[in-house]
Amino acid sequence: MHETTTDERIIVPGPAGFHPPSAAQLGVLPPNPGKGLLYGREVDEETVMEEIARVMLTGRNATIFPGPLVLWNWNAHAAEKARAVLEIAAQIPDVLIIPMPDYRPKYPKVEPQEVINPNHPNLTIWGNKIEACIFVGVHCHYANLSLKMIRAGTNCCTIALCAEQGHEDAMMTVRDCDAAKLRSVAQVIKRVREEMGIALPENGENVRFTPYQSRMVHGGKTHTNPLDFTLSDPTDGSAAAFGHSSNQMQREA
Template identity: 35%
Template sequence: MREEQTQPTQTKTEDYRWMVGPEPVAQLSHPEKEMALVDGEMVPVEVALANIVEKVSHAKKPVMVVPGRMVLWHWEEGPPGRAKIIRELAAAMGAEIRPIYDIRPAYPMARTACEINPYHGDLVIAHEKYDVAVFYGVDCPYADVALKIIDQGTECYTIALCGKLGHVDASTTLRDTGMDRLKILTEMFLKYKQGEDKN
């Protein structure tokens, strides 16, 4: 007995629909040169710096998240000078410094004398109830994930001072941020505090 063969159904052209997806990871594009993103809006860097000074100065518990290699170890000629600039900025902001250790153990054998698992910045920020977090120099993939989780899981206002393209998941992000810009920001904080002291 022969089985009847069924003809494949024809799809009409008008039945076909192009479904776009999945949704893009980021709804915003990175800031352009000499521009910054503040709460999703593209603004000049000067406006963003003034916003950072305002936000951090009114924070109850600000924190600065930086790689441990920038503030803890003298492993080449540059770090002591960079560490001094970062510490001066944190002092001007009135912020704690939370170094992120970016030397991961080479599993399965960890050399505990010189290697450590980095803590999860997002968990620390949520647990310590920081209300403003400033990221500087943190490796971009690590910062992207941490900022996304902080944005979704806490009320913390995040600021990413990035040396590359910026981080769209931060509340405020600047690109191409180097030591010169950190010095400018430190001066802005000091002037802001002097103005408040006079009032």
């Protein structure tokens, strides 16, 4: 197991203050294939996955933030990655899932227990007292924006599971995350969880709803089993309410 000391860590939870230097300014670059970033240092990606597991299993109000690339059932690839994200969620007791369904600013007010928005992600972090989170399925430029703002203004430990080259402004990142690699993350979390002696609920209902989600969507229910979720048909569906079409998403993916 690789352990970084405080002196070795470059990108760490904040708050780093107003307009802190970017990771690139601090000399941190995206990882090479087969590698990941652990607090700004390049290490083997499985080492990063193990630290992701420990942080998500012990962090206060650990949360997964799925973005449009895994939220909307645009095609078979998106659906397969979405299932893999749910498998990750299934290994983390009491985890929250708060979506990033759209990138446009939510003015005059965002409901932090309903969504996270890349233009003011700190509001959702603060509103739910989140100290560990995973970004997955978010277009890279919006993920970069969110990660910088979260590091500047919160104490949240950020994790980016990226389909491209990874995110140097996250405390931890794994690159080239297709469905198979996301499932590898889930398996590592399962192994580390068992090594730590952390059990899942017997009924499998380990995903916790925010009070808003519970009240407005789920009739007062507090938890659910993520593996019971059924994907809808690959149509535009509710994404149309956010001004998107499947053709637009396929061009951007």
